[in-house]
Amino acid sequence: MLDISRHIDLYKKLSDKLNNSHIFVAGAGGLGSVVLQNLVRLGFKNIIIYDHKEIDPPDLNRQILYDSKDIGKKKTLVARKKLLKINPLCNIKVFEEKITKNTKFNGKIDLIFDCVDNIETRFILDEFAHRLNIPLIHGAVQEYRGQITVIYPGKTKSLRELFLGYSSPKNPQVLPPTVFITGSLLVSEALKILNKDFENSLINKILFFDIFYNDFEVIKLK
Amino acid sequence: MKVKFIGGIRYLIGIKEIEVEFGSLDGIFESISKKLGKKINYTLEKETNKSFLILNENGKEMKFSVVIHNNGENILKKEKLENGELSIIMPVGGG
Numbered sequence: 346m347l348d349i350s351r352h353i354d355l356y357k358k359l360s361d362k363l364n365n366s367h368i369f370v371a372g373a374g375g376l377g378s379v380v381l382q383n384l385v386r387l388g389f390k391n392i393i394i395y396d397h398k399e400i401d402p403p404d405l406n407r408q409i410l411y412d413s414k415d416i417g418k419k420k421t422l423v424a425r426k427k428l429l430k431i432n433p434l435c436n437i438k439v440f441e442e443k444i445t446k447n448t449k450f451n452g453k454i455d456l457i458f459d460c461v462d463n464i465e466t467r468f469i470l471d472e473f474a475h476r477l478n479i480p481l482i483h484g485a486v487q488e489y490r491g492q493i494t495v496i497y498p499g500k501t502k503s504l505r506e507l508f509l510g511y512s513s514p515k516n517p518q519v520l521p522p523t524v525f526i527t528g529s530l531l532v533s534e535a536l537k538i539l540n541k542d543f544e545n546s547l548i549n550k551i552l553f554f555d556i557f558y559n560d561f562e563v564i565k566l567k
Numbered sequence: 568m569k570v571k572f573i574g575g576i577r578y579l580i581g582i583k584e585i586e587v588e589f590g591s592l593d594g595i596f597e598s599i600s601k602k603l604g605k606k607i608n609y610t611l612e613k614e615t616n617k618s619f620l621i622l623n624e625n626g627k628e629m630k631f632s633v634v635i636h637n638n639g640e641n642i643l644k645k646e647k648l649e650n651g652e653l654s655i656i657m658p659v660g661g662g
Binding site: 372374375376377459460461462463464484485486487488490491492506507508509510511512513514517519553555558562564566567 | 573574575578611615616617618619632633634635636638639640641643644654656658659660661662
């Protein structure tokens with residue numbers, strides 16, 4: 346049972362969202378691990394996870410849901426087991442599937458987290474968010490740098506419009522703190538969006554940061 | 568026009584923004600190269616629709632995937648460039 350008694354004032358505005366929102370997390374790797382831990386520790390009740398990969402040794406530097414005993418196991422299954430240890434009251438549905446253009450997403454979804462590692466899948470999530478008219482919280486990481494923005498159908502440009510022309514690196518190097526910062530900021534943006542606090546959110550803005558230079562900059566999009 | 572460098576590209580180029588005369592995209596990159604004292608080019612690979620910045624420094628060529636926004640719109644979605652602001656963005660792609 347998640348005990349929030351010491352933080353009750355912070356949760357007052359959130360309780361309805363935590364109980365009733367259905368959160369879709371695409372990718373249970375670096376960003377996904379951080380996002381998922383944050384979601385269950387906040388007390389979100391309904392979480393859907395998509396990931397088709399197994400845990401590899403190089404994942405352990407930043408994918409904080411996993412440890413050396415999990416090597417070779419399915420990320421979704423290990424993630425669910427560990428997340429339920431943190432908050433047994435969560436309803437966590439997992440799908441061991443690669444997200445493609447033909448993937449059918451069924452059931453109620455209120456918000457999507459983009460925690461995948463390539464631009465092609467990101468564009469599929471973008472199309473899905475537009476089809477369902479729900480927000481997409483986008484994050485990406487590489488080396489010391491991260492970027493975060495919120496795609497909100499009808500209020501913002503699509504992810505495709507913003508990043509058309511970009512080519513993802515095949516094996517980007519990533520420093521763990523970059524992932525932890527970005528994943529936590531993604532969840533913080535989701536809370537604002539669920540609370541309809543659009544003014545303070547990254548709607549029509551992109552946050553770029555570089556922790557090597559301590560450079561954090563919010564770019565306004567017109 | 569104002570040219571902004573956003574993301575990791577600003578550390579490779581060494582500046583955050585620069586003012587150049589408005590013109591064609593090739594002309595703008597020629598002006599940027601002259602002002603910075605290093606050769607910078609933009610290329611769009613037509614078959615994949617992927618865009619790259621080519622930076623030549625000390626005889627070494629480096630290629631980076633970038634997106635370019637002109638007055639807030641991706642140039643791949645625009646008919647023609649407008650005077651104002653050009654943002655050269657080097658996104659990140661890992662998850």
